Amino acid sequence: MQAFAHLLVRRATAWTIVLAVVLLSLASLFFASRVDRDDDVLSFLPRENPEVGVFYDVSKRFGSLDVALVGISTDDALSPEFLTRLRALTKRLNETDGIGYAMTLTNVEDFAADPQKGGITTDYLVGKIPETAEEQAALREKVLSRDHVVGNLISADGKATLLYCFAGYGAEPKVVAAKVREAVEEAFPREAKYWGGAPFISTYIYDVTQEDMRRLAPWAVLVIVLITVLSFRDFIGAGLALLSTGLGIVMSLGLMGALGVSVNVVLGSLPVILFALGSAYAVHILSRYYVAAHEQKDPAAALVRTLCEIGPPVLASGLTTFVGLLSFLLMDIAPLRTFGIFTALGILITLILSLTFVPAVIYLVRLKGKPAEAAGPARFHVWLTTLPQRRRLVVAPVLAALAITSGIFVGKVDSRMDNAAFFSKDSPPDQAETFLRDHFGGSLFLQIQVEGDMTDPVVLRELRVLADRIAVLPHVSSVNHVGAVVAQINEAMEGDRRIPDSAAKVKLLYGFLEGKKAVSQLVTDDRQRALVQIKLDTNLAAETEPLIEQIRGVTSTAIAATYTVAEANGGRKDEVASRARTLVTSRIAAIGRQFGVSVPDEAALGERLGAGNVEGAAEPTRAELVRFLGSEECSVELEGPEVINAVARALAALGPRPEAAKLTEAIAQALGKSTDDTLVTDLADTVDRPLEEIWRRSEAMVRAKELVAAAKIAAPEGAKGKRLHAAIATALMDLDVPSLALPPAAGDQAQKLGVSVTGLPVMHAGLSKSVESNQWKSLFFALGCVLVIMTALFRSFWSGLLGVLPIVLTMAVIYGGMGLVGVRLDIGTSMLASLIIGAGVDYAVHLMVAWSAPDKSPLAESATTAARQTGPAIWVNALMVAAGFFVLTLGDARPLQNVGGLTAAAMITAALATMLVIPLFARKTRYYGDGSRIPAEVPSSEASDAVLDTSTSPP
DSSP states (O other), rough: OOHHHHHSSHHHHHHHHHHHHHHHHHHHHHHHTTTOOOGGGGGGSSSSSSSHHHHHHHHHSSSSEEEEEEEEOOOTTSSSSHHHHHHHHHHHHHHHTTTEEOOOOOOOEEEOOOOOTTTTTESSSSSSSSOOOHHHHHHHHHHOOTTTTBTTTTTSSSSSEEEEEEEOOOOHHHHHHHHHHHHHHHHHHEEEEEEEHHHHHHHHHEEEEHHHHHHHHHHHHHHHHHHHHHHHHHHHHHHHHHHHHHHHHHHHHHHHHTTTTTTTTGGOOOGHHHHHHHHHHHHHHHHHHHHHHHHOOOOOHHHHHHHHHHHHHHHHHHHHHHHHGGGGGGGSSSSHHHHHHHHHHHHHHHHHHHHHHHHHHHHTTOOOOOOOOOHHHHHHHHHHHHHHHHHHHEEEEEHHHHHHHHHHHHHHHHOOOGGGGGGHHHHHTHHHHHHHHHHHSSSSEEEEESSSTSSSSSHHHHHHHHHHHTTTTEEEEEEEOOHHHHHHHHHHHHHHOOOSSSSHHHHHGGGGGHHHHHHTBBTTTTTSSSEEEESSSOHHHHHHHHHHHHHHHHHHHHSSEEEEETTTTTTTTTHHHHHHHHHHHHHHHHHHHHOOOOOOOOHHHHHOOOOOGGGGGGHHHHHHHHHHTTTSSSSSSSSSHHHHHHHHHHHHTTOOOOOHHHHHHHHHHHOOTTTTTHHHHHHHEEEEHHHHHHHHHHHHHHHHHHHHHHHOOOSSSHHHHHHHHHHHHHHHHGGSSEEEEEOTTTOOOOOOEOOOOOEHHHHHHHHHHHHHHHHHHHHHHHHHHHHHHHHHHHOHHHHHHHHHHHHHHHHHHHHHHHHHHHHHHHHHGGGGHHHHHHHHHHHHHHHHTOOOOOSSSOHHHHHHHHHHHHHHHHHHHHHHHHHHHHGGGGSSSSHHHHHHHHHHHHHHHHHHHHHHHHHOOOSSOSSOOOOOSSSSSOOOOOTTTTTOOTTSOOO
């Protein structure tokens, strides 16, 4: 270090260093201006995690799971003027690059039965925009009768609508959010709008963080400058300390720009972090130089002495911080690894500048010295550092109690992460979440991918029972899957909202879904994979993480990983009947949840699944036969309502599934014709199958009403109550399904169903685990490296351990405080350990290096010497960093608020811990180190520009 110091006090060397730094800074400014931003929160997902692989695989297969949601509040979402604008907006978004599919009330498909011709009519739910009051009333009744639409695309009161905008795979969330926002703002400039979903949340987080940094950073810098100037009482010295740190930040950003590294939410805090850790090196060198220059009067000699005294501890402190930050490389989150690399490089750059650029400028400007303060702050430093030796019996128990108490609360730190961890209460994302939860059941989605043959009714029923079991779990507001879509089309085709009994019918119904973008979110084109979309009414990790575990439990028990198809009239008919009852009770429980009514548990429901009153089904059967016989669906034309009514009464009186002869005879008597009449035989052939289906449907309705009454289910009034009875009736029909999936018996050829739970809540849960795991890995790595470096510096393991103790106490206090006030361990707060290690090591190194006193002097003399030499630099750095970070708490970005407040507290705590812990545990010695850093002779100012022979100088 002495040879290095002698080299620096040559004018040519000093000018070379200054010019080189200026050139590098200019180049860095150019490249720093090219640094791009990356505001994708999903980039923080640990890619090595298998669950993350499933997430991206599902996202690629079904289209992005990155959904932008826009809630629009209005007086009437079904008014013609509003619908016209909404339709135009939907069309524009679906034609926008980067948007895979936009769905609103105006382009959702509606399948209905054709009452005249039979079959299905397919059209948009909102087809022709209504023009008259009667048309508006009819449309309102139609839309609000679609239970799968209400609460998903339109609110129950008709005063809010929801836009789903699925980003195209690989599209940048910020681009998608910007395009959607622009289009919506142009279409609905006056209405209240609420922006939810990952693209809007991630964009908000990045924008508000950057805005806070842009708005508050100047104030933070101003506070740091004022504290530095007041502490140094010298504008040149203060400016030099700040300039060297600023240049280090510029060079770090320039390096990122040159390498094409984008700034994300974490890297956006790099300038503040480098100010926090890097400014200490220049502060320590300047603080020691002022005293040395005042004592020796020769700036060059004082500079050499300063570097020889303070250079090794500054170098050791910088290296420990550098290694500590490199501990981020152990993390499985790519942005945090990038943060660790460039923050560590930034520390290394500021360290190099502190040992080269700062001394070079000091030498060139001949910075004058100042006497060390003997009163004021200096007196406080001495009093604080000697307190543990004067009041050991008081300080030791207090610190022990603090450590124990903090340790207790450290165990209460919650590492669970969710969207709420990134924004504050009453912020726009929080308002959007509240609106979407109140009107549409939430904004967060889970997905379950099921692998199997989705054209097989048996598989679709397994898919449905899985969805039904999940639908009744807490915080699940709705569940959608392709089985529900197939059942909806089947209702239009045959009158029953249920999965058909044959694969041929299922494939036929899939034909109506060809080319429908909405369906691609639920089933792949080859029909071998399906996606269950689960909407949650909460975004809190404390509620979503237990729910995820419940859902995983359901997926492992509701359906079997391997199965075989068993026939209802086969050798395992009792098992099929039992499984059918399970499917039906699960369906009824889900229906109750959908309609907001309380139903008994599945066991109680199962006991009430009786045969029903067949006689009570006769009148509904007759009425339905009248409708059928009078429609174009019936290929035989009857003359007049009287004839139709007579035939319907005769057929209804036969009961369910009559013999063919009796059917023909009843028709002949009603028509007044012979049994071999062509009209009679044609009508018998035509009505045979419909009669069975109508009787089956009527019986099911009777049984449903009996079940509702017996189970004391409070059915809603009016049309909604009728829809509840119809849904339960349809569910009861599945008691007679011809085949179901059962666990394979010995010798059976088994088929497989693969089930994977994924979605953003799963990713957040995985990220929480990664953050917690990464925290421990990086912490132990950093502490181990610090201990090794400290041991090497002081040539003693116990001395190295003593230097680490203030860090440990500081971390215990800060993380204990987090547990006490409920601040979570998230991506931002997980960086605190590195900040604490960087600050604590710096303070401990300098205090221990300065720990010296003449032989046979009291131990307090060592503490006094150390306090006078290092106290000002320690507290200047602690106060300037704490004040700078505290300014960040005044912003709107929650991550900055947490990191700013905790870092400010950590700086003060680290300084206090250093000045209390080290004197308390200091061994009975007068100094740490070898005491040979200061040369016996130093060159004079006149000789400083000459070539110095350092061969005889001590190393």
